[in-house]
Structures are given as structure tokens and as C-alpha cells.
Amino acid sequence: MIKKNKIVLILSLLFSEVLFFNCASTNGISGGTRIKTQNYDSLDEEPFYSQNAETFFEKKLSNGIPVIIKKSKNQNSCAVRLVIDSVPLSDSFNKSGLEKITLELMRKGTSKYSELYISSMEYTDSTVFTTKVHQDYLEYGISSQKDRLDTVVEIFAQTFKNPLMDEAEFNEITDQLRNSASPLLTQVYKILNSQDKYFSPCYLTEQASVSYKDVLDYQKGLLNAARITIIASGNFSDEDVENLYKVLENNFSSLKKFNYRKKQPSKKLVQYGEKFTFVEKKAYQNISALGFADIPFPLGDSYISYALLSLYLDDLIYSHVKEKHSAAQDAGTGVLLSKLNIGIISIYDISSVDKATSNLNEMLENSLTEDFIEKKLDSYKRIYTSFVMNSEIKAEKTLDQMASSLVYCGDAKEYLKRPYKISKITAAQVREVFDKYLNGKICWVINNIMTK
Incomplete structure (x- = not known):
């Protein structure tokens, strides 16, 4: 079992x-x-399309990051997510798990907001950090109640831009992920990567050699406005939408744009x-x-x-x-x-x-x-x-x-x-x-x- x-x-x-x-x-x-x-x-x-097609609002932050907000009346919570383009890893198989470890470490807190503080916030404010690693892109997000979103987004942005990235946490997360590796899935990726290095496993394999420095370097590479799109969804009024744009501008417009090689x-x-x-x-x-x-x-x-x-x-x-x-x-x-x-x-x-x-x-x-x-x-x-x-x-x-x-x-x-x-x-x-x-x-x- x-x-x-x-x-x-x-x-x-x-x-x-x-x-x-x-x-x-x-x-x-x-x-x-x-x-x-x-x-x-x-x-x-078709009703689903006609009732929702006009509920999207799109703008760009001053640094060019696209922001897409969806108004959904039936939702009790609100969520914001960064969709980040993947980049080719130096070794797609032996560095597998690098993205997952990096995102997990980021949500552990900052020098200002400790992991304990974030844990208490998750408990008292029904706030949840979310991380997902796909073949083509990464997602780093937050969900919370609408009346707390301003505060939550500021803390969320800090974990993205200035995470503590503690080495002891790195070792703990790495051990957990390595213990959960599936030899069968690893074999599938070996077969795929024997013909196309595009397929990096979305988890840490037993053979992977991800170092603490790899994670620190990878996190710095995420801070690239050219790689990021911000999406949000919630029970927003027009005023809420405008306010959220301002909050996102205050917290993410400082990111600079850099050229990068897309994963293809x-x-x-x-x-x-x-x-x-x-x-x-x-x-x-x-x-x-x-x-x-x-x-x-x-x-x-x-x-x-x-x-x-x-x-x-x-x-x-x-x-x-x-x-x-x-x-x-x-x-x-x-x-x-x-x-x-x-x-x-x-x-x-x-x-x-x-x-x-x-x-x-x-x-x-x-x-x-x-x-x-x-x-x-x-x-x-x-x-x-x-x-x-x-x-x-x-x-x-x-x-x-x-x-x-x-x-x-x-x-x-x-x-x-x-x-x-x-x-x-x-x-x-x-x-x-x-x-x-x-x-x-x-x-x-x-x-x-x-x-x-």
C-alpha cells in the first residue's frame, strides 16, 4: 500500500x-x-463561454509583467499565482528536482517573515502557499480570503524575491523528496531523455545530484520579469481589481527583465x-x-x-x-x-x-x-x-x-x-x-x- x-x-x-x-x-x-x-x-x-468571456481583466505592470485577473462570483477565496517559463537545466536528468526544491524552500519564509510566522498566518487567515512544477512552466502561488489579500501578497512577494533559503531546510526537503522517488517513473524519464533532453523529471530521483548552490543560483534566475506572468482569480469587484493591480505593482514592479533561453x-x-x-x-x-x-x-x-x-x-x-x-x-x-x-x-x-x-x-x-x-x-x-x-x-x-x-x-x-x-x-x-x-x-x- x-x-x-x-x-x-x-x-x-x-x-x-x-x-x-x-x-x-x-x-x-x-x-x-x-x-x-x-x-x-x-x-x-454556449452559456459557459458567454457568461464568463467578459470577466477577465488584463494589464501590465510598469516593468512589463502581464497581469490577468478573473472575476468569479462563486468563489469564497482568492488566489494569485506566478506562471514562470521553464529554462533548460544544465543536466535535465541529474539535476531533476531542482525546480521543486527551490519552490519548496521559497515558501519556508524570509528573514523578516519566519517559517513559524507563515505557518501561523496559514492557520489564522486560511492562507495557503502553492507550488507546482510542470514540464514547460513553474507555478508559485498564494490563496487567501479577499480581505487579507493585500497583506498576504506582500508576504508572498517577499518569499519569492528574498527567501531565507536555509541550508538545513534544503537538506530536509531533499531527503524527503529523494525518499519518495519512484524507480518506475525514473525509468520512463530515462527512456525519454535518451532521445530528448527536454524531459526533466518533476521530482527528485535517487540519482539526482542537486546541490545547495544549484538551488541558490536557480532562485536568482527566477527573478526575471521576462519569465513571469501573474494570474489571479476571486470574487472581485471592479474596485477590488484595481486595488489588486496596485498591490501587485508595489510588490513586483522592481523585478528587471533579462534575456533567457526558453525550454524547447x-x-x-x-x-x-x-x-x-x-x-x-x-x-x-x-x-x-x-x-x-x-x-x-x-x-x-x-x-x-x-x-x-x-x-x-x-x-x-x-x-x-x-x-x-x-x-x-x-x-x-x-x-x-x-x-x-x-x-x-x-x-x-x-x-x-x-x-x-x-x-x-x-x-x-x-x-x-x-x-x-x-x-x-x-x-x-x-x-x-x-x-x-x-x-x-x-x-x-x-x-x-x-x-x-x-x-x-x-x-x-x-x-x-x-x-x-x-x-x-x-x-x-x-x-x-x-x-x-x-x-x-x-x-x-x-x-x-x-x-x-
């Missing part, structure tokens, strides 16, 4: 935007919102080697598998078809591997967002290669007919649409959607168009994505006692 929790925890850090585990529900209810299947002739007719994938498609790759045997570990393959570019129309396809894959893989063969404790699909987009299928605790993966591609190919897809398509559209629309309930979820839309579509409000685009997807498009990206093209990585 410990090993499973470790894998699931790390997968949850990696998967973004679409992560459906065992979504067999077809009642169209997700997070309390019931979505009816409807077809609109134009985007402007070097290949259009990842080329896989052996169909099955086996990780070194480790005693007392359950047998697990990860399958990965290229999938469509994030958030495009084909990507939305893949998001729907992932629901079918969850159901079919789960039933074939777990229920039919009793060969797994868990199974599911997810998305590892990157400009070279990779989809991941996880199967935890499989009893043998034959039971878990033999004829799996054939089973999927034969099951995923257009007629089969059509039977559940409306239900799965409702689930995915609910997932997007319910992001408006919490500020943090709204910022998740805004950040991914900003990075991959160049527009923080692009996610508003997704319910309309979902409604237009056909069974033929879902099947086409399966044939183009996954059918017979999944590379499996197996750990523990198996041999070829």
Missing part, C-alpha cells in the same frame, strides 16, 4: 489538465453540477526502443507497469478527443487487467503535459506480463469501435464538461485552467471554449485519435522480477 501511494502521489504531481481514474460513472454529475448534452451552433451561444523540445515525436523495458529488480516491491505514448499537442481539438478517449481507456484497461484477470490493484490513464505531449497509462501491482499486457492492444482495438464509443459519448462529454465548468467553484482550480490555457494556447481564457469544443467531438474523431497515437504504439515499462 505504501508503494502504491507513492506511485499515485508522484503521478498526481505529473498529470495535469486531464486525469480520470476509473471514471465509469455515466450520470453526468461531477462535483455537484449536472450538465445536459446540447449542441450549439456558435461559441457565443528538440524532436517532433519520441522514438521508442524495446516494446517492453524492464527496471532493475528490487526486493519486496510490487510489480508495476507504466505505458507511455505520444498524444496530441495540449488543448487542441485532437487533444480534447484524447481526453474523452482516456475515459474509455480507463474503463477498458481497468476491466481487462483488474476485473477480468484480477491482475492489478489499480489501473488508469493520465496526461503528462509538455509541448511534446506524452500520455501515461499506469497499472499498479500486476501479477504477470501475460495477464496484464498480453493482447491488451488487440483488446482495445477490437473494443473501441465507433459504435461502442457512440454509446457512452454523451455521458463522457458530460463528465469532461463538468470537470471544466466546476473549475469555476474554486480559485485554485480556475488558475489551473488559466495557466495551462495561457502556456499552450497563449490566452488564459481559452479554457472557456472547451465545453463548446467538447460538444462538437464525434465518435469517429475519438477513434481516429486512438488509431493515430495509441493503437499498437504504447511502450510499456515494467519493474521488479520480470524477464524478457
Whole structure:
């Protein structure tokens, strides 16, 4: 159970935007919102888009940092987040975990605001620091109540610009992250990095050699106005929006702009080697598998078809591997967002290669007919649409959607168009994505006692 929790925890850090585990529900209810299947002739007719399109406000600070604020009436809390472009690491694999350690250290306090002070603030003011590391960008944020936001943003800005960066804290965080590393996921990244150094693991591997100086240097590189976009979401009035701009100007306009090298994938498609790759045997570990393959570019129309396809894959893989063969404790699909987009299928605790993966591609190919897809398509559209629309309930979820839309579509409000685009997807498009990206093209990585 410990090993499973470790894998699931790390997968949850990696998967973004679409992560459906065992979504067999077809009642169209997700997070309390019931979505009816409807077809609109134009985007402007779709209610989610028409009701939210004018709720975004955009300005720039005096140093050029873009600020995008979303007014969301249903939110009880407010949140501010820095979306920071990633840069290539000196060694993408051996320096893995550098971004994560740096962000975690920053939220530990400053010389003025101690870690104890910040902890008490989190308790008394319902304030939460958030850190996320994606393949293409980083996020450093804060959420709090609106009436405390002025004070909270000032403290948040100080932790970003002048963190204490204590070496003892560095050692403690490093030990914790190293102990949570998954050999199976590490193997996936080794395969990816053997062909494209773009894929730095978003966690600290056992082999990583991140030093305290690396972290200090990396933190200085974050203080670059050219790398930063600020996004915010909350129950703001027009006056609140203007006040927040002033607060952000006071706290972030001192950052200077510098040229930097953006992280860019070097290949259009990842080329896989052996169909099955086996990780070194480790005693007392359950047998697990990860399958990965290229999938469509994030958030495009084909990507939305893949998001729907992932629901079918969850159901079919789960039933074939777990229920039919009793060969797994868990199974599911997810998305590892990157400009070279990779989809991941996880199967935890499989009893043998034959039971878990033999004829799996054939089973999927034969099951995923257009007629089969059509039977559940409306239900799965409702689930995915609910997932997007319910992001408006919490500020943090709204910022998740805004950040991914900003990075991959160049527009923080692009996610508003997704319910309309979902409604237009056909069974033929879902099947086409399966044939183009996954059918017979999944590379499996197996750990523990198996041999070829």
C-alpha cells in the first residue's frame, strides 16, 4: 500500500489538465453540477463561454509583467499565482528536482517573515502557499480570503524575491523528496531523455545530484520579469481589481527583465526502443507497469478527443487487467503535459506480463469501435464538461485552467471554449485519435522480477 501511494502521489504531481481514474460513472454529475448534452451552433451561444468571456481583466505592470485577473462570483477565496517559463537545466536528468526544491524552500519564509510566522498566518487567515512544477512552466502561488489579500501578497512577494533559503531546510526537503522517488517513473524519464533532453523529471530521483548552490543560483534566475506572468482569480469587484493591480505593482514592479533561453523540445515525436523495458529488480516491491505514448499537442481539438478517449481507456484497461484477470490493484490513464505531449497509462501491482499486457492492444482495438464509443459519448462529454465548468467553484482550480490555457494556447481564457469544443467531438474523431497515437504504439515499462 505504501508503494502504491507513492506511485499515485508522484503521478498526481505529473498529470495535469486531464486525469480520470476509473471514471465509469455515466450520470453526468461531477462535483455537484449536472450538465445536459446540447449542441450549439456558435461559441457565443454556449452559456459557459458567454457568461464568463467578459470577466477577465488584463494589464501590465510598469516593468512589463502581464497581469490577468478573473472575476468569479462563486468563489469564497482568492488566489494569485506566478506562471514562470521553464529554462533548460544544465543536466535535465541529474539535476531533476531542482525546480521543486527551490519552490519548496521559497515558501519556508524570509528573514523578516519566519517559517513559524507563515505557518501561523496559514492557520489564522486560511492562507495557503502553492507550488507546482510542470514540464514547460513553474507555478508559485498564494490563496487567501479577499480581505487579507493585500497583506498576504506582500508576504508572498517577499518569499519569492528574498527567501531565507536555509541550508538545513534544503537538506530536509531533499531527503524527503529523494525518499519518495519512484524507480518506475525514473525509468520512463530515462527512456525519454535518451532521445530528448527536454524531459526533466518533476521530482527528485535517487540519482539526482542537486546541490545547495544549484538551488541558490536557480532562485536568482527566477527573478526575471521576462519569465513571469501573474494570474489571479476571486470574487472581485471592479474596485477590488484595481486595488489588486496596485498591490501587485508595489510588490513586483522592481523585478528587471533579462534575456533567457526558453525550454524547447528538440524532436517532433519520441522514438521508442524495446516494446517492453524492464527496471532493475528490487526486493519486496510490487510489480508495476507504466505505458507511455505520444498524444496530441495540449488543448487542441485532437487533444480534447484524447481526453474523452482516456475515459474509455480507463474503463477498458481497468476491466481487462483488474476485473477480468484480477491482475492489478489499480489501473488508469493520465496526461503528462509538455509541448511534446506524452500520455501515461499506469497499472499498479500486476501479477504477470501475460495477464496484464498480453493482447491488451488487440483488446482495445477490437473494443473501441465507433459504435461502442457512440454509446457512452454523451455521458463522457458530460463528465469532461463538468470537470471544466466546476473549475469555476474554486480559485485554485480556475488558475489551473488559466495557466495551462495561457502556456499552450497563449490566452488564459481559452479554457472557456472547451465545453463548446467538447460538444462538437464525434465518435469517429475519438477513434481516429486512438488509431493515430495509441493503437499498437504504447511502450510499456515494467519493474521488479520480470524477464524478457
